[in-house]
Amino acid sequence: DVKVTQSSRYLVKRTGEKVFLECVQDMDHENMFWYRQDPGLGLRLIYFSYDVKMKEKGDIPEGYSVSREKKERFSLILESASTNQTSMYLCASSLWGGLKETQYFGPGTRLLVL
Amino acid sequence: GQQVMQIPQYQHVQEGEDFTTYCNSSTTLSNIQWYKQRPGGHPVFLIQLVKSGEVKKQKRLTFQFGEAKKNSSLHITATQTTDVGTYFCAGFEGSQGNLIFGKGTKLSVKP
Numbered sequence: 054d055v056k057v058t059q060s061s062r063y064l065v066k067r068t069g070e071k072v073f074l075e076c077v078q079d080m081d082h083e084n085m086f087w088y089r090q091d092p093g094l095g096l097r098l099i100y101f102s103y104d105v106k107m108k109e110k111g112d113i114p115e116g117y118s119v120s121r122e123k124k125e126r127f128s129l130i131l132e133s134a135s136t137n138q139t140s141m142y143l144c145a146s147s148l149w150g151g152l153k154e155t156q157y158f159g160p161g162t163r164l165l166v167l
Numbered sequence: 168g169q170q171v172m173q174i175p176q177y178q179h180v181q182e183g184e185d186f187t188t189y190c191n192s193s194t195t196l197s198n199i200q201w202y203k204q205r206p207g208g209h210p211v212f213l214i215q216l217v218k219s220g221e222v223k224k225q226k227r228l229t230f231q232f233g234e235a236k237k238n239s240s241l242h243i244t245a246t247q248t249t250d251v252g253t254y255f256c257a258g259f260e261g262s263q264g265n266l267i268f269g270k271g272t273k274l275s276v277k278p
Contacts, residue, residue, distance in 0.1 A: 086265075093176070095270030096210070096255065111265065143209060155200065156257075156266060158209040 056080070057159035059144055065165045072131040074162050076144030084147040085127035086156065087111075087119060089140040096143065102127055134166045171258050173269030181277050186243040188272035190256035197259045199232055199239045200266065205252040246276050 060075035076085065086101040088111075098111030100119040108119050116138060120128045127146075131138055142162045147154040172191045180186050190199065198217045202210040214223055216232035216239060223230045227250075229242045239258075243250055253271040260267070 088268075093270065095173075096268040098265055101265065145210075155212045155215065156210075158211070161209050 057144060057146055057157050059142075059159040059162050061162050062160060063163050063165075065167065066131075066134050067167050068133075068135060070131075070134050070166075072134045072164065072166075074129040074131075074142055074144075074164070076127045076129070076146075076159055077125050078127075078146040078157070078159075079125065080146070080148075080157075081124065082146035082148050082157075083124070084154070085121065086145040086147075087117075087127065087129045088143045088145065089113070090143055090161070091140050099129065134164075136166050138164065139166045140164060171256060171267045171269045173256055173272055175272055176270065177273045177275075179275045179277065180246050182248060183245050186246050186250070186274055188241050188254050188256075188274075190239045190241075190258070190269050192237045192258055192260070194260050195236050197236075199236075199256055199258045201230060201239075201241055202255040202257065202268075203252050204255065204271070208252075210255055243274075246274070248276050248278055250274060251276050 057078045066072050087099045088096045090096050097113050099117050100111050102108045102121045105124050118130045144159040145156040147156045170193050174189050200215045201213040204210045214230050219236050220234045221232040227244045231240045253273045255268050255271045257266045257268045
């Protein structure tokens with residue numbers, strides 16, 4: 054079974070702090086994604102990556118950056134956390150083989166920025 | 168850009184009643200996927216539809232892809248309390264681009 058893990062289930066940070074959210078998948082997937090999920094807004098894509106050291110902006114990249122130094126790991130970085138970044142963050146991965154592959158999600162990190 | 172609209176946003180049913188959620192796209196989709204997210208959980212893939220007019224069944228769940236490949240539906244027959252959660256549709260437009268998620272339909276089932 055595919056396993057996608059995220060470093061924390063819950064995180065509390067203060068405004069202005071630098072925040073790292075880590076995601077690791079163990080199935081050698083090429084594609085990795087970061088979403089945020091907010092009530093009434095569904096899943097919104099922040100950034101994605103098709104390969105090591107490769108990244109592409111999603112629909113809402115402002116205030117975020119990402120890093121993919123190794124194939125299995127995709128990190129989301131909040132350079133200076135703000136209260137409007139309080140959200141549930143979901144990481145996902147999928148096999149290469151076109152963009153129609155199933156996405157496998159991690160358990161999510163619920164981030165609270167005070 | 169491509170949008171995937173999903174309705175209703177919330178649905179509350181009595182156990183045993185049927186439930187349907189609908190997904191509509193402004194453009195033709197190459198395929199559509201459905202995910203379920205249990206309360207406190209993460210989205211889990213249910214099924215993918217590719218062909219125009221395709222119908223697939225998983226026990227009490229029936230998935231349809233419209234003839235024009237612009238809409239899809241998920242129908243649950245005789246809901247059970249284990250069906251509670253949020254159901255998301257997600258579609259691809261053409262061969263490029265990303266999976267675009269609908270906002271989801273949150274289903275609650277009263278025993």
